[in-house]
Amino acid sequence: MNTYTLYLNSKRCIGCHGCVVHCKANKGLPVGPILCEISHEPLKSVRGVPKTEFKFRSCYHCEDPFCVTICPTGAMKKREDGIVYVDVPKCIGCMACAGACPWGIPQHNPETNKAVKCDYCMDRLDAGLQPACVTKCTTHALKLVTMKVI
Amino acid sequence: MKKSVWSMCGMCTVRCPIRVEVEDNNVTWLEGNQHILKGALCAKGSAGPSLVADKERPQQPLIRRGGRGAGRWEAVSWEFALDYIADKLKTIIDRHGPEAIMASSRGGPFQDLVKAFTHALGSPNYSNHDSACGRNVHHASISLFGLGRKGFIYDIKNAKHLVLFGRNILASLRPAEVNQVMDMLDKGGRLTYVDVRQTLTGIKATNFFQVRPGTDYALALALIHEIIKAEGYDADFVERYTTGFDELAYFVENYSAEWAAKECGIKAKDIHELVGQLIADRPKVVFHPGWMLSRYNDSFYASRALNCLNALMGNIEVEGGLIFAKGAGDCGGKGPRALNELSPKPTAKRADGVGDVYKQFEKGPGLFHLFYKAMATGNPYPIKGIICVRHDPFACFPDPQAQKEALDNCDLIVSVDTHYSEFGWYADVILPESTYLERDSMIALQKGMKPRMIMRNKAIEPQADTRDLYSIIKGLATRLGLDQYFPFNTVRELWEWQLEPTGFTLADFEKKGFVEYADKPVLYDREKLEGKFKTPSGKIEIISQKLSEWGFPSWKPYESPAKPPKGQYRLVFGRSPLHAHSHTVNNPLLNEMMPENTLWINTREAGKMGVAEGDFVDVISGDITSVITAKLTDFIHPEAVYTVHGFGRQIPLQTRAYHAGMSDQKLMKGQLQNMDPVGGGLNLCETFVTVRKSSKNHQRKVEL
Numbered sequence: 001m002n003t004y005t006l007y008l009n010s011k012r013c014i015g016c017h018g019c020v021v022h023c024k025a026n027k028g029l030p031v032g033p034i035l036c037e038i039s040h041e042p043l044k045s046v047r048g049v050p051k052t053e054f055k056f057r058s059c060y061h062c063e064d065p066f067c068v069t070i071c072p073t074g075a076m077k078k079r080e081d082g083i084v085y086v087d088v089p090k091c092i093g094c095m096a097c098a099g100a101c102p103w104g105i106p107q108h109n110p111e112t113n114k115a116v117k118c119d120y121c122m123d124r125l126d127a128g129l130q131p132a133c134v135t136k137c138t139t140h141a142l143k144l145v146t147m148k149v150i
Numbered sequence: 151m152k153k154s155v156w157s158m159c160g161m162c163t164v165r166c167p168i169r170v171e172v173e174d175n176n177v178t179w180l181e182g183n184q185h186i187l188k189g190a191l192c193a194k195g196s197a198g199p200s201l202v203a204d205k206e207r208p209q210q211p212l213i214r215r216g217g218r219g220a221g222r223w224e225a226v227s228w229e230f231a232l233d234y235i236a237d238k239l240k241t242i243i244d245r246h247g248p249e250a251i252m253a254s255s256r257g258g259p260f261q262d263l264v265k266a267f268t269h270a271l272g273s274p275n276y277s278n279h280d281s282a283c284g285r286n287v288h289h290a291s292i293s294l295f296g297l298g299r300k301g302f303i304y305d306i307k308n309a310k311h312l313v314l315f316g317r318n319i320l321a322s323l324r325p326a327e328v329n330q331v332m333d334m335l336d337k338g339g340r341l342t343y344v345d346v347r348q349t350l351t352g353i354k355a356t357n358f359f360q361v362r363p364g365t366d367y368a369l370a371l372a373l374i375h376e377i378i379k380a381e382g383y384d385a386d387f388v389e390r391y392t393t394g395f396d397e398l399a400y401f402v403e404n405y406s407a408e409w410a411a412k413e414c415g416i417k418a419k420d421i422h423e424l425v426g427q428l429i430a431d432r433p434k435v436v437f438h439p440g441w442m443l444s445r446y447n448d449s450f451y452a453s454r455a456l457n458c459l460n461a462l463m464g465n466i467e468v469e470g471g472l473i474f475a476k477g478a479g480d481c482g483g484k485g486p487r488a489l490n491e492l493s494p495k496p497t498a499k500r501a502d503g504v505g506d507v508y509k510q511f512e513k514g515p516g517l518f519h520l521f522y523k524a525m526a527t528g529n530p531y532p533i534k535g536i537i538c539v540r541h542d543p544f545a546c547f548p549d550p551q552a553q554k555e556a557l558d559n560c561d562l563i564v565s566v567d568t569h570y571s572e573f574g575w576y577a578d579v580i581l582p583e584s585t586y587l588e589r590d591s592m593i594a595l596q597k598g599m600k601p602r603m604i605m606r607n608k609a610i611e612p613q614a615d616t617r618d619l620y621s622i623i624k625g626l627a628t629r630l631g632l633d634q635y636f637p638f639n640t641v642r643e644l645w646e647w648q649l650e651p652t653g654f655t656l657a658d659f660e661k662k663g664f665v666e667y668a669d670k671p672v673l674y675d676r677e678k679l680e681g682k683f684k685t686p687s688g689k690i691e692i693i694s695q696k697l698s699e700w701g702f703p704s705w706k707p708y709e710s711p712a713k714p715p716k717g718q719y720r721l722v723f724g725r726s727p728l729h730a731h732s733h734t735v736n737n738p739l740l741n742e743m744m745p746e747n748t749l750w751i752n753t754r755e756a757g758k759m760g761v762a763e764g765d766f767v768d769v770i771s772g773d774i775t776s777v778i779t780a781k782l783t784d785f786i787h788p789e790a791v792y793t794v795h796g797f798g799r800q801i802p803l804q805t806r807a808y809h810a811g812m813s814d815q816k817l818m819k820g821q822l823q824n825m826d827p828v829g830g831g832l833n834l835c836e837t838f839v840t841v842r843k844s845s846k847n848h849q850r851k852v853e854l
Contacts (some may be wrong), residue, residue, distance in 0.1 A: 012332045014320040016727035021193035021739055025200070026179065031742045043348060043785055046419070049358040050348040050785045090293055136181050136191045138325050141330045 002063065002082030003119055005145050006134070007079075008056035012141035015040060015054045019133035019142060023058075026121060026132035033107030036133060047147035056142065058118040058133075059084060060104045067097035067105045067106055067117075076106075076115070088112075120144065156183065158606040160568075160586025161201070162730030163258055164324045167663055168195065168393075170587065170609040177202070177587060177609060182325060185662045190325045193728050197739040201585055205570055206736055206804050208582035218563075218575045221802060225497045228617065228625065236629035238562040239271070242534045248272030249498040250532055251522055254279070255539040256750040257595030259604065260619075264539050265625045266489035270635040274496030275711040276654040277531070278515040279546045284827030285517065287440045290453035292512065293694040296462070296684030301475055304438065306330040310431040313342045315366045315456060316445070317451070320351040321463055323727045327506055327516035340431065342424060344369060346722055346752060347792055348785035349610035349851070357424055363720045363790045363835065364711030370455035371708060372410030372421055373428070377462055382429030384464025389521040391679055392461055394693030394704065398802040401705045408594040413710060415787070428463070434470030435463045445722075447836060450705045451827025461690045465674045474674060474682060475597035478652070481667035485595045486603055492635045501533055504830075510700045511830045519822055519832060520546055522556040535562040539619065540583065542571035544734035545796065548818030548832065566622060569733055570801045582616040589618035590641035593648045599671035602664045603654065605645070607802070620644060633749045648834025686804045702828045719755070719791040721771075723814040732796035736807035746811035748781040750792040751841065756782045759843055769812060771837060772819035777844050778812040791841060 015038055023035050036058035041045050043050040061084045068076045068084060075090035086106070093113040097106040106117045121131035125144075129135065133140045159166040167183035167455050168191065177199040182191040186418040201207070211231035216222030223593050226234075252275035254262035261278065263753045268276040281289070288299045295301060306312055307330035307606045320328055335341060335354060341353035346363045361369060372674060377383050388395050407425070411418035428435055437459040443449045465471025478485040499506045499772040502520035505513040507530075525533045536557070540563075554576060556772045557563060565574030583589065591606035603816055608618070617625075620641050627636045638644040645656060658665050686695045693704045714720050729735055730793050749767055751759075761780050769776045769791070776798060786792055798813030817839055824833045 011336070014328060014332075014354075014727070016192055016320075016323060018191065018193045018196065018727075020743065021196040022191070024739055025196040031738050034742075043353065043783070049352070049355050051353050135189045136196065136787055138190050138192050138323070138330055140188065140190060141332075 001149075002061055003146060004061075004082065005147060006056065006058060006120070006131070007143045007145045008054070009141045010053040010055065012139045013054040013056070014040070014139055014141075016138050018136065018138040019056065022132045022136040023043055023118070027116065029109060029116065030111045032110050033116050035107060035116065060103070061120075066100035066102070070096045070100040072096060074078070079122070083122050084117070085122060086115050086117060088114055091115050155607050155609040156605075156659065157609055158591070159191070159195050159198065159252060160606070161198055161734060163256060164263050165258065165604075166191065166195060166325055169603065169663065172609050175610045180686055183663050186664075187325055190329065191813055192218065192323050192325055193731055193743065194740060197734070197737050198587055200739045201568070201737055202587050202610070204637045204736070204738060206806070207585075207614075208567075208580050208616075209839060211582065212214060212580040214578045218578070220560070221575065223580070228615070231579055231581060232622075232625045232629060235562065235564055239626075242561055243271070244534055246534050247498075248665075249496075251273060251275065251535040251537070252277060252533050253502065253537040253539065254515075254518060254541045254543070257283075257515065259596065260591050262488045262490050262594075263592060263619055263623055266493045266635065267627065269490060269493035269496050270627060270632045271630070272496065272498075274498050274500045275517040275521065276515060277500070277502070277521060278543050279518065279541055279543070280515055281517040281519050281650065281825065281830055282444050282546045282832050283442045283835065284444075284831075285454045285511075286443045286450040286826055286831035289829045290450050291439060291457055293697050294454060294457050294685075294690055294692070295475075296477055296691075297500055298512070299439065300597065301458065302472040303475050304436050305470050305473050305599075306436055308434065309339055309436045310333055310434040310708070311340045311342065311428060311436070313344075313428075313435065313456075314351060314458075315344045315370065315438070315440060315452065316346075316443075317441055318345070318349045318351045318355065318724055319438070320727060321349060321727045322441065322725045324743065340427060346787040346790045349724070350727065357420065357427075359414065359416050359420065360785065360787055361416060362711070362787055363722060364448075365414040366446070367448045367452040367455060368405070368410045368413040368708055369416075369421070369451055370459065371402050371405035372407050373425060373459060374398065374455060374462065375405045376407050376421065376425040376458070377428065378402065378692040380425060380429060380434070382425065383462040384433060387464035387466070388462065391466070391683070392690040392692050393687050394691060398458070398692045405708065413708075432463045433465040435465055436460070436471060437463070444826075444831035445833065445835040446711065447826060447833045448706060448709070449636065449831055449833075450826045453829070454704075458692060461692070462805070467674050467679060470695055473671075476601050476668075476672045477597050477598060478595060478601055478667050480672050481601060483653070483667045484651045485593055486593045486652055487650065488648075489592070489636070490646075490709070492839060501531060503530065508830070511700065512827060517825070517830050518543065519825065522553060522822060525556040525559045528712075532559070533562055537564040537565075537566065538573055539566040540568065542567070542573045542732060544576070545799075545815065546570035548815050548821035548824070548834065548837075550816055552820070552822045566619065568616075569736065570804055571733070572799065572801065575801050581622055583622065584612045584616040584618050588612040588616065591619070592641070593645055599673070600666050600668045601672075602666045603659075604653070604664050605659060640789070677813055697709070697828070714789055714838045717842070718840050719751075720789050720835060721769075721814060721817060721837045721839045722790050722792050722835050723795040724792065726794045729794065732799065735796050735799055735810070736804040738806065741806040744794075745806070747794040747797040749778045749812065749841070750781050750783055750786050752786050752788040752790075753782045755788050758782060760843065761843050766846040768840075768842050768844045769817060770840040770842070771817040774817055774819060776812040777846050791839065
């Protein structure tokens with residue numbers, strides 16, 4: 001069962017792409033891998049104002065993730081709280097995970113030759129902090145939501 | 151070893167307060183100061199460590215060995231470079247006097263150091279980039295309020311209505327201000343956005359006006375006309391605190407909504423609707439008078455009209471309006487000392503003629519572009535040495551070729567910067583300054599509703615052979631026998647001296663990273679604003695005594711902007727939230743996000759040229775041709791083409807940015823001295839360019 005999800009308040013999002021860089025900087029990633037994305041539909045005129053809204057996407061942390069099953073070394077794992085993450089020392093960089101993922105979420109880190117993906121900054125979560133993209137979101141539009149069964 | 155350091159971002163000139171976590175001289179985390187920004191930071195802020203690690207910034211002092219701009223550099227020691235510069239400066243001083251040396255730095259809180267050095271040399275010629283930025287706004291504000299553009303804080307979060315004319319506030323991105331705008335919108339506030347194109351800001355607007363380029367002044371005049379006609383202004387405030395209202399009412403008589411609608415290419419009914427909203431929302435309406443408004447030849451008057459609308463709204467010193475920026479004195483305190491206090495006041499006249507030939511311009515930084523005239527003509531006297539500190543005139547002012555020709559009259563060109571600049575590439579010496587994460591900066595006072603002292607603390611030791619600015623200036627001063635003006639051996643000693651009169655100590659910064667002079671916002675009694683406006687009359691001068699004295703009208707009769715000839719377009723430029731003009735274009739992480747700019751072309755106009763989305767187009771002005779990718783949109787005025795400023799760099803050592811995209815300023819041929827005669831701002835949107843489908847869209851490609 002997934003515990004967390006990232007929610008973007010699109011009314012507050014200004015499309016500055018801060019989250020993308022906050023994420024990369026926190027994980028010390030070189031040019032290449034990008035772990036979350038901001039996108040938008042083309043502008044459409046709404047009552048005389050050309051409008052669009054921004055969407056945020058990172059890993060969906062699937063209930064039954066293909067990337068975990070396909071990983072030949074057991075490096076791709078799912079935690080009890082639902083976070084799908086890479087156990088880095090075990091990863092051999094074969095990128096089977098990216099091929100199995102319908103959205104190609106896992107990225108190749110050319111510096112380490114290993115897979116890297118969004119893990120909700122679980123090291124920060126475990127230290128009682130928020131993910132990098134949430135903590136530093138320019139307009140506080142991104143939130144980490146803890147889901148509950150009703 | 152782990153530590154946490156309060157400091158200040160330096161990726162752009164907003165200078166957000168930050169907190170940096172460091173482990174073994176490596177930045178492991180940085181975020182916006184929780185006490186002010188609640189952690190928020192923009193993409194540029196997070197890309198700071200990637201600037202530090204980037205080997206494509208100067209790693210040690212460099213001296214030019216080939217011709218200027220040839221790119222043949224010799225790496226030298228700091229001692230050698232400083233000796234070399236000091237010798238050259240001495241020769242210039244001996245031959246031409248100290249006033250033949252000018253220096254320029256980035257505006258804002260840290261200009262004191264470079265200004266003090268210029269004055270210590272005995273030269274009045276300190277300058278900055280502002281004639282390509284906010285001079286029109288600044289002078290318009292002075293002519294109306296007697297206070298510069300930073301004399302007011304815009305209380306946006308409490309406003310009911312924010313009106314922006316070309317101020318792309320969400321992309322220009324001052325995080326604290328952006329959050330105010332979003333808070334205002336969350337509370338149901340209205341946003342009116344006026345521009346020649348749709349922007350990141352405009353997509354959040356309640357009202358959007360896509361106007362013909364160069365007609366902002368027309369719309370502003372019509373708003374004044376309609377508000378006066380409807381008697382929707384704050385009559386008590388106008389009566390009490392302004393002069394010249396009747397003349398204004400007479401002046402705007404012919405500028406109706408119907409007239410402006412035709413002029414701007416918008417609907418009169420929409421203007422009337424906006425006027426109704428403004429009257430209902432008054433006084434909590436903020437008309438932003440513009441930030442970078444060096445655009446059209448009437449931008450000074452457009453800014454003046456926008457600020458006059460603020461006065462008509464009666465929004466001065468009310469919540470949700472314009473609040474006087476308070477200094478230490480307003481809280482019964484004293485501000486930090488400035489180094490310039492130690493330097494002798496310059497006696498010579500300025501070489502840019504400001505304060506002398508041009509009485510209408512405030513001395514301060516003067517107008518940089520006018521120094522090129524002095525260089526080229528030797529009038530009023532020659533300029534032979536120039537030092538630019540974190541300022542790249544070639545990336546900032548029009549027509550770098552014309553600038554180079556003027557600079558060729560100089561015996562010494564020095565660039566002090568954290569990265570390679572276009573200007574630095576043409577210089578004789580490049581002195582690499584440590585990046586903002588590797589240097590201490592002076593303590594500065596930030597005026598506001600709650601004035602505070604801010605500081606930048608070095609988070610890590612320099613990763614290359616670079617130095618902080620105080621050490622560089624001190625090194626030069628020592629060699630020139632000017633040590634008495636820079637008596638401090640370290641920045642820490644300088645800080646302690648700065649703080650002496652304030653009653654605060656460095657320890658007071660430890661809790662939050664800044665020191666506030668007040669717990670609550672300081673507001674003046676709105677019933678007693680007499681004397682707060684520093685105009686000759688002490689009131690808001692709708693008709694300015696000073697402007698009349700200097701022979702300029704307070705209100706210029708509107709002139710319709712020229713239409714571009716067939717096949718040509720008006721070149722306009724702007725900001726992306728991912729880059730701070732030219733100086734982040736080569737940053738690895740930011741370059742990855744936005745490696746080049748595009749040319750926005752109205753879809754129908756592109757159709758006429760046979761240009762499709764993604765095609766290369768040639769953009770031609772005089773003898774300059776640039777090639778750039780076309781981006782088609784319905785939401786740009788057909789007379790305009792738009793690009794993000796800062797690209798098209800030509801520094802081979804910046805491999806990521808080299809020749810990526812197009813430089814707008816290089817296309818502004820012959821525009822270096824085209825300035826607003828009253829505001830002093832350059833007319834940077836008065837260039838027409840020819841656009842055509844490029845021959846680079848290859849039809850054939852023969853391989854082996």
